[in-house]
Amino acid sequence: MLDRRCKSLEEALDGIEDGASIMVSGFGDAGRPNLLLKGLIDKGVKDLHIISNNAGSGFEGLAMLFRHRMISRLTCSFPRGDLGKEISSWVRDGSLTVEVNPQGTMAERIRAAGCGIPAFFTPTAYGTKLGEGKETRDFNGKGHVLETALHADYAFVHAEKADRWGNLMYKNLSRNFAPLMAMAAKTTIVEARHIVELGDMDPNVIMTPGVCVNRLVQWRPVAANEWGIAA
Amino acid sequence: MLDRRCKSLEEALDGIEDGASIMVSGFGDAGRPNLLLKGLIDKGVKDLHIISNNAGSGFEGLAMLFRHRMISRLTCSFPRGDLGKEISSWVRDGSLTVEVNPQGTMAERIRAAGCGIPAFFTPTAYGTKLGEGKETRDFNGKGHVLETALHADYAFVHAEKADRWGNLMYKNLSRNFAPLMAMAAKTTIVEARHIVELGDMDPNVIMTPGVCVNRLVQWRPVAANEWGIAA
Amino acid sequence: MTPLTREGIAARVAQDIQDGWHVNLGIGMPEGVANFLPEGRDILLHSENGILGMGPTPPAGEEDESLVNAGKKPITMITGASIFDHAMSFGIIRGGHLELCCLGGYQVASNGDLANWSVTDDDPIASVGGAMDLAAGAQRIWVMMQHNSKNGDKRLLDACTMPLTGQGCVKRVYTDLAVIDVTPEGFLVTEMVDGMTQEELQNRSEAKLRFAEGCGTLPDLTKAA
Amino acid sequence: MTPLTREGIAARVAQDIQDGWHVNLGIGMPEGVANFLPEGRDILLHSENGILGMGPTPPAGEEDESLVNAGKKPITMITGASIFDHAMSFGIIRGGHLELCCLGGYQVASNGDLANWSVTDDDPIASVGGAMDLAAGAQRIWVMMQHNSKNGDKRLLDACTMPLTGQGCVKRVYTDLAVIDVTPEGFLVTEMVDGMTQEELQNRSEAKLRFAEGCGTLPDLTKAA
Numbered sequence: 001m002l003d004r005r006c007k008s009l010e011e012a013l014d015g016i017e018d019g020a021s022i023m024v025s026g027f028g029d030a031g032r033p034n035l036l037l038k039g040l041i042d043k044g045v046k047d048l049h050i051i052s053n054n055a056g057s058g059f060e061g062l063a064m065l066f067r068h069r070m071i072s073r074l075t076c077s078f079p080r081g082d083l084g085k086e087i088s089s090w091v092r093d094g095s096l097t098v099e100v101n102p103q104g105t106m107a108e109r110i111r112a113a114g115c116g117i118p119a120f121f122t123p124t125a126y127g128t129k130l131g132e133g134k135e136t137r138d139f140n141g142k143g144h145v146l147e148t149a150l151h152a153d154y155a156f157v158h159a160e161k162a163d164r165w166g167n168l169m170y171k172n173l174s175r176n177f178a179p180l181m182a183m184a185a186k187t188t189i190v191e192a193r194h195i196v197e198l199g200d201m202d203p204n205v206i207m208t209p210g211v212c213v214n215r216l217v218q219w220r221p222v223a224a225n226e227w228g229i230a231a
Numbered sequence: 232m233l234d235r236r237c238k239s240l241e242e243a244l245d246g247i248e249d250g251a252s253i254m255v256s257g258f259g260d261a262g263r264p265n266l267l268l269k270g271l272i273d274k275g276v277k278d279l280h281i282i283s284n285n286a287g288s289g290f291e292g293l294a295m296l297f298r299h300r301m302i303s304r305l306t307c308s309f310p311r312g313d314l315g316k317e318i319s320s321w322v323r324d325g326s327l328t329v330e331v332n333p334q335g336t337m338a339e340r341i342r343a344a345g346c347g348i349p350a351f352f353t354p355t356a357y358g359t360k361l362g363e364g365k366e367t368r369d370f371n372g373k374g375h376v377l378e379t380a381l382h383a384d385y386a387f388v389h390a391e392k393a394d395r396w397g398n399l400m401y402k403n404l405s406r407n408f409a410p411l412m413a414m415a416a417k418t419t420i421v422e423a424r425h426i427v428e429l430g431d432m433d434p435n436v437i438m439t440p441g442v443c444v445n446r447l448v449q450w451r452p453v454a455a456n457e458w459g460i461a462a
Numbered sequence: 463m464t465p466l467t468r469e470g471i472a473a474r475v476a477q478d479i480q481d482g483w484h485v486n487l488g489i490g491m492p493e494g495v496a497n498f499l500p501e502g503r504d505i506l507l508h509s510e511n512g513i514l515g516m517g518p519t520p521p522a523g524e525e526d527e528s529l530v531n532a533g534k535k536p537i538t539m540i541t542g543a544s545i546f547d548h549a550m551s552f553g554i555i556r557g558g559h560l561e562l563c564c565l566g567g568y569q570v571a572s573n574g575d576l577a578n579w580s581v582t583d584d585d586p587i588a589s590v591g592g593a594m595d596l597a598a599g600a601q602r603i604w605v606m607m608q609h610n611s612k613n614g615d616k617r618l619l620d621a622c623t624m625p626l627t628g629q630g631c632v633k634r635v636y637t638d639l640a641v642i643d644v645t646p647e648g649f650l651v652t653e654m655v656d657g658m659t660q661e662e663l664q665n666r667s668e669a670k671l672r673f674a675e676g677c678g679t680l681p682d683l684t685k686a687a
Numbered sequence: 688m689t690p691l692t693r694e695g696i697a698a699r700v701a702q703d704i705q706d707g708w709h710v711n712l713g714i715g716m717p718e719g720v721a722n723f724l725p726e727g728r729d730i731l732l733h734s735e736n737g738i739l740g741m742g743p744t745p746p747a748g749e750e751d752e753s754l755v756n757a758g759k760k761p762i763t764m765i766t767g768a769s770i771f772d773h774a775m776s777f778g779i780i781r782g783g784h785l786e787l788c789c790l791g792g793y794q795v796a797s798n799g800d801l802a803n804w805s806v807t808d809d810d811p812i813a814s815v816g817g818a819m820d821l822a823a824g825a826q827r828i829w830v831m832m833q834h835n836s837k838n839g840d841k842r843l844l845d846a847c848t849m850p851l852t853g854q855g856c857v858k859r860v861y862t863d864l865a866v867i868d869v870t871p872e873g874f875l876v877t878e879m880v881d882g883m884t885q886e887e888l889q890n891r892s893e894a895k896l897r898f899a900e901g902c903g904t905l906p907d908l909t910k911a912a
Contacts, residue, residue: 002482002504028759080814091811104777104820116556118370120351127854139349172753199541209544233707233729259534311589322586335552335595347781358629403528430766440769
């Protein structure tokens, strides 16, 4: 019987090692997989390569992986934020590498990875610093740069609803990168607010089919004092 | 006020001229925009470039554009079918050009057109006759071919539900190429089984946002005797 | 020596499909595999027109024109099915998310090359459908075919003579006579129908066959049922 | 001569947005345009995190963490809104489906080059977000900015000195002093605030300005309201 539900957060995160690359879905607070990130802190892995649009903010979620110094590499579109000063200093002292992608290029690179497209041309960033060093080509008289697929070992996703096969629905703008990351990672781990019976979701409105999901755990809120470093 | 509803089928098809390229959604009978195709026959345009997965079948829908000899070029993945003999002879006498794409490559080329990606590499068809003459490149030790975006002047789409802004939902496997074609064409024309009030569809489950749609007409069934050539 | 029927081949293939696999069954002989899937396994059938969790043919009169498979035949949905567009469907294929695709075949070469879409180079309506995408994208391709063509042509070859569907993609071949793995060293026969000899199977094949040490009997599972 | 306020610039831009347009409003000054959209026009606001039909800020206490804009601020949905993932959202942008994107700017060059994302070349946390995609993809880019920086630096230049966001993408610039089209022949001023002279505006700009024949008065629409 195909059942992707894990009995515990620990089981859902089993096997993640130092140096792993992890895609973290979410945009602002919308769709940030806080429970999985909290579990990762408890696990104490380090030297992670995080792929996420932002660097997180405040004293919860992705920001706490930075505060615990678990991250050595960040691929994102917007590193500026609450942690701007710290991230700048870590980049300067060499303990953190930040790779900035245009947001749409990052989304498309992740989609490409999940869809078996190793590279594509995009007009975005042509003639800019973020296009430097990249192969270029004109199409219809307009410059384009070649971008490659962005893969990862793991994807962390927050869903509104899931069934035991891993079919998912997201709520409003929590969707953002989730469907793309779920396809692009070797192992996709989902925290779901509601785990429903198979068939409870209309097949027509499932947003991520279970084939893209590997492990599923029941969401619960993470309290402020569970993050290990107080505000 | 933004209102994409047309008062008549004629208005929905206004401006389509001889030589136009038209994407026709549908897979088998699922999602085939029969009313729009019937309107096109009444319009009597010719020399069309049709982009559709199949060549149609029977005495309705796309097949009738062939029987009326309105098509001079077909881009598809599977030309074989009811009209196989006729299509073969038209190709041999030079009155029809058929370009066969692998189905997934065709879908991705259409998606690319709608999403501003002029070209991408795919492993599909590498080392085969359909990859011949195309630029190739190795990624991760595996051969790939470069494919380009596939645009069109018009897209014909059949939807289950639509609102006046052109937000769309499809029923089951009627979805197939519709969301891709709706984005890829200069002018997207939709026949909808149900035209509903703005807000009647949950924003989370709208499958094609109205920005991809230009014109909308109320669907009605087309009777067998309306196609102009009897079975 | 009794060759397997088409159903016999399908039943044998079905035995090897694991619980939890997502599987695309090509048009033709592979479609029959759906009738023999082992009880107790959650196996999700994918159809390239946009569904995971395809169910059996509906009863006559209950067809829905919005529910068809890649062969345009009426289908149903199983509980837990999901629907998506063509870009997503082929993203699932090309991205390597399907554990298995079963395809029919005209010819398979010992390096895993497959020819299954066009008999000649000059067919004006040669129709590829999703075959090349599946050949390039699925985690494993199993080919189902008669060991020899109707007029006796060999189909396990040193090199395909018909237009290729994909290079080096075939992992295993199920015929009416044998089950053959495609290995880096070429074809390796793992099962043969009762009464078949290594010599005769080799005679019916162009490429050199090797035989597994524990090469077993290919059972007719339609009779057991 | 009274320069427009930020709100004054936003109100002026809003006047030019046509019924039925799909519009992305960048973070900062462009966000304010939403407060001045003319009555009676259906204008759909796009936010790159995945929505068309973004509505105003919710009342305090009614925020939903799943409803935020590109600046991570709480939003609402209007009737007829739709939600999609990031690939689709940037497909809409890159594919040229948005009639308009309004962006803030640091510098605009007379060839339409835009610099608006990073002040220096060595900022370790230079953050681009969706700006480059919008610059490359929207049908037209309108830039909103103070005509001069706080310390008087010129911003309408012959060539940008800061890192570019996009090449040749800007179609029009709205400043606190003027409305300037970017044409194949360079900047063309179409409106100036009351009391501004051609000489002074030129003095405040590096690039050569041309002035439209019917160059009009740039009104302060916040006062009219």
